[in-house]
Amino acid sequence: MTGSLHLNQLNDHAWVIDFDQPDSKANVLNQKVLEEFDALLEKIKNLKGVRSLFIRSKKPNIWIAGADVNEIAELDTPEDAAYKAKLGQKIFNHLNSLPCFTVAVINGACLGGGLELALSCDYRLVTNSPSTKMGLPEVKLGIIPGFGGTQRLPRLIGLKESLAMIIEGRIISPKKALKIGLVDDCVEPSILESVMLEIDKKVDREDYLNNLYKKRSSFSKTLQNSRFGRALLCMFARKRVIARTRGLYRAPLTALDILQHTGYHTLQKDLDMEAQAFGKLAATAGAHHMMDLFFKTEKLKKRKRLAEPSHDTIKNMAVVGGGVMGAGIAGVSVQSQIHVRICDLNWEALAKSRGLVTNVLNKACKTRRITKEMFELFRYQTTYTTNHDGFQKMDLLIEAIVEDLGVKSKVLTDLENKISPDTILATNTSTISIDELAKNLKRPENFLGIHFFNPVIKMPLVEIIAGKDTSPAVIETAINYTRKIGKTPVVVNNCPGFLVNRILLPYLNEAVYLLEEGFEIKDIDEAMLSFGMPMGPLRLLDEVGLDVAYHAGQILEDHYGLRMAMAPSLQKLYLDLGLLGKKGGKGFYNHSSRKPVPNSAIYSYLQPSEGNQMRPGKLPSKIYLQHRLMLVMLNEAGRCLKENIVSDEDMIDIAMIMGTGFPAFRGGLMTYGRDLGNERIKSFTQQFYESIGIRYKLSDYYH
Numbered sequence: 104m105t106g107s108l109h110l111n112q113l114n115d116h117a118w119v120i121d122f123d124q125p126d127s128k129a130n131v132l133n134q135k136v137l138e139e140f141d142a143l144l145e146k147i148k149n150l151k152g153v154r155s156l157f158i159r160s161k162k163p164n165i166w167i168a169g170a171d172v173n174e175i176a177e178l179d180t181p182e183d184a185a186y187k188a189k190l191g192q193k194i195f196n197h198l199n200s201l202p203c204f205t206v207a208v209i210n211g212a213c214l215g216g217g218l219e220l221a222l223s224c225d226y227r228l229v230t231n232s233p234s235t236k237m238g239l240p241e242v243k244l245g246i247i248p249g250f251g252g253t254q255r256l257p258r259l260i261g262l263k264e265s266l267a268m269i270i271e272g273r274i275i276s277p278k279k280a281l282k283i284g285l286v287d288d289c290v291e292p293s294i295l296e297s298v299m300l301e302i303d304k305k306v307d308r309e310d311y312l313n314n315l316y317k318k319r320s321s322f323s324k325t326l327q328n329s330r331f332g333r334a335l336l337c338m339f340a341r342k343r344v345i346a347r348t349r350g351l352y353r354a355p356l357t358a359l360d361i362l363q364h365t366g367y368h369t370l371q372k373d374l375d376m377e378a379q380a381f382g383k384l385a386a387t388a389g390a391h392h393m394m395d396l397f398f399k400t401e402k403l404k405k406r407k408r409l410a411e412p413s414h415d416t417i418k419n420m421a422v423v424g425g426g427v428m429g430a431g432i433a434g435v436s437v438q439s440q441i442h443v444r445i446c447d448l449n450w451e452a453l454a455k456s457r458g459l460v461t462n463v464l465n466k467a468c469k470t471r472r473i474t475k476e477m478f479e480l481f482r483y484q485t486t487y488t489t490n491h492d493g494f495q496k497m498d499l500l501i502e503a504i505v506e507d508l509g510v511k512s513k514v515l516t517d518l519e520n521k522i523s524p525d526t527i528l529a530t531n532t533s534t535i536s537i538d539e540l541a542k543n544l545k546r547p548e549n550f551l552g553i554h555f556f557n558p559v560i561k562m563p564l565v566e567i568i569a570g571k572d573t574s575p576a577v578i579e580t581a582i583n584y585t586r587k588i589g590k591t592p593v594v595v596n597n598c599p600g601f602l603v604n605r606i607l608l609p610y611l612n613e614a615v616y617l618l619e620e621g622f623e624i625k626d627i628d629e630a631m632l633s634f635g636m637p638m639g640p641l642r643l644l645d646e647v648g649l650d651v652a653y654h655a656g657q658i659l660e661d662h663y664g665l666r667m668a669m670a671p672s673l674q675k676l677y678l679d680l681g682l683l684g685k686k687g688g689k690g691f692y693n694h695s696s697r698k699p700v701p702n703s704a705i706y707s708y709l710q711p712s713e714g715n716q717m718r719p720g721k722l723p724s725k726i727y728l729q730h731r732l733m734l735v736m737l738n739e740a741g742r743c744l745k746e747n748i749v750s751d752e753d754m755i756d757i758a759m760i761m762g763t764g765f766p767a768f769r770g771g772l773m774t775y776g777r778d779l780g781n782e783r784i785k786s787f788t789q790q791f792y793e794s795i796g797i798r799y800k801l802s803d804y805y806h
């Protein structure tokens with residue numbers, strides 16, 4: 104027995120290596136574990152009469168979660184990173200060259216380096232347990248597989264299926280893995296050991312490898328893996344990647360280069376190319392930012408509890424207001440075995456709500472998150488009502504009606520009388536102060552904000568907003584609930600706009616000021632797309648709705664004053680011209696065609712402004728626009744930190760990436776600010792302040 108690995112004998116000629124890293128929920132491949140593994144392989148090689156070697160995990164839900172990201176993040180030079188990849192490749196080559204039959208016995212997550220290890224075995228046996236999943240998610244950390252994954256996967260399953268797994272980091276189910284030939288057999292976890300014995304007894308290694316060779320040389324796989332097939336498949340994939348990311352993320356493009364230019368040399372030569380490419384990527388700032396983000400989210404998961412949660416779990420909940428947000432919240436919650444009741448004003452609204460919930464479940468079905476049977480079950484578990492009967496049985500109630508302080512306060516006070524003293528009462532308000540809404544409540548300790556982002560099914564972030572009286576036990580239950588439904592909760596203290604909207608709305612508002620200063624719609628949006636934002640700010644305003652942006656902007660202006668004064672043209676476009684954005688067909692863009700086009704008719708209605716005439720220095724216009732838009736966000740973020748709205752910079756990075764799509768390769772807003780540097784933040788803000796005024800008042804955070 105060694106540290107993380109255990110070598111056991113199954114019978115006279117079959118051996119098992121069990122991975123079981125001490126003091127850890129997962130098995131990860133760090134230097135020490137890899138060395139231990141290599142030593143055991145050497146031992147097996149020298150043992151007489153070994154016919155089969157099985158590689159298993161003793162962890163209940165994880166086979167091997169991947170290589171140790173901490174060790175990768177420490178690699179500063181391309182040479183060190185390439186060397187590290189080569190060490191891993193050497194050990195997996197060792198496994199691959201053993202004379203016995205090697206079998207990966209996978210019950211649980213088999214990801215990254217774990218899958219690369221499994222690919223180096225002769226045979227892969229998986230269980231159909233819900234925790235079994237397979238994938239190479241390295242691109243999500245800004246790197247590519249470096250232990251042979253880019254080479255062994257296409258050789259086994261062909262390039263076409265490999266592309267989605269390598270360049271998108273797609274994770275697949277055991278059923279899919281069996282279908283595409285990634286695994287050889289899929290069984291119930293309870294019969295795993297008997298199947299292992301059967302494999303040892305029945306499978307003849309020579310025969311198996313001959314058959315595998317035939318399978319790999321099928322016409323379709325040969326065509327896909329040929330030079331021509333590779334060039335063609337990679338060309339289409341590259342176009343898709345560039346359309347999605349504008350080429351700003353290097354990892355998928357590097358993976359494509361490798362996949363296109365390998366596969367027709369010896370395996371060793373191709374592995375060398377993979378290691379070199381891995382080395383170059385792993386040492387880039389983009390990869391380091393994405394790995395840091397991984398550490399930040401891990402840290403968030405391990406945060407210390409404030410108290411014991413008020414509820415063990417949320418089983419029954421009600422959503423009041425079944426519109427875009429309410430239906431989204433219901434559709435996502437019901438997928439986690441929560442019975443959801445939606446309440447709206449009338450049956451017409453409820454019919455719409457039912458359609459929206461069905462859409463959410465349909466999307467989950469299409470992406471194979473749920474099966475068709477589950478789809479039916481979840482539809483049945485979502486019920487609809489126009490009254491508040493049965494609300495006293497609810498564990499949680501989320502209000503998602505119109506964004507109006509008066510209406511919300513009245514509805515919340517009314518609801519508080521219909522629920523039990525233990526029911527948690529939450530609001531999905533995007534901007535209104537939680538303390539303001541709690542003013543007339545009898546039990547403010549049970550009240551808080553649970554702020555989802557639109558579209559709920561897609562956006563991972565949820566802000567948990569604690570009012571001054573919210574009890575820590577209720578906050579903990581809200582955190583558990585949002586985690587249960589697969590979201591990432593970030594706890595923020597109360598203020599109008601909370602964290603994300605308080606930072607984002609000034610950015611959207613500033614884009615309208617820039618328009619007033621004479622910049623064109625396409626130039627403003629293009630500047631931010633090339634920065635890495637998923638959508639330009641004016642296009643985003645159209646998506647949000649000019650009505651919603653106007654009402655939210657008013658709330659922020661009322662509270663924060665001139666610093667957040669709404670651009671006069673935003674008021675004009677909504678109030679005078681009645682433009683609503685996408686939902687009304689027109690806003691900053693014309694949405695009648697499939698690809699929205701800038702709505703040039705609005706230029707004549709804009710309120711001219713002079714800020715642009717004071718543009719400092721000779722900054723190219725794209726950079727100028729990016730600085731103008733980023734600095735309003737950075738300064739507001741600085742104020743949030745000063746006011747203790749969130750605990751630290753990392754929380755802002757996570758929230759802006761998960762709540763607004765801020766480019767992950769930049770590491771988040773505050774990491775971007777650190778890269779820009781305090782001196783530049785101060786000097787640019789000062790120059791903008793002199794020409795534009797109060798909107799660019801420097802936050803004390805940067806003094």
Ligand SMILES: NC(=O)c1ccc[n+]([C@@H]2O[C@H](COP(=O)([O-])OP(=O)(O)OC[C@H]3O[C@@H](n4cnc5c(N)ncnc54)[C@H](O)[C@@H]3O)[C@@H](O)[C@H]2O)c1
Pocket residue numbers: 423424425426427428429446447448452503504505506507514531532533534554555556557647651
């Ligand atoms: N739309 C977004 O992007 C977004 C994002 C985050 C948060 N929010 C917040 O979520 C809330 C809802 O927004 P939405 O976009 O879903 O609005 P919506 O207009 O789509 O839906 C509101 C629903 O509430 C219903 N309603 C109104 N009064 C009611 C009452 N007294 N009882 C029951 N139902 C009632 C309406 O009939 C409607 O179906 C708002 O507070 C909004 O600020 C919206």
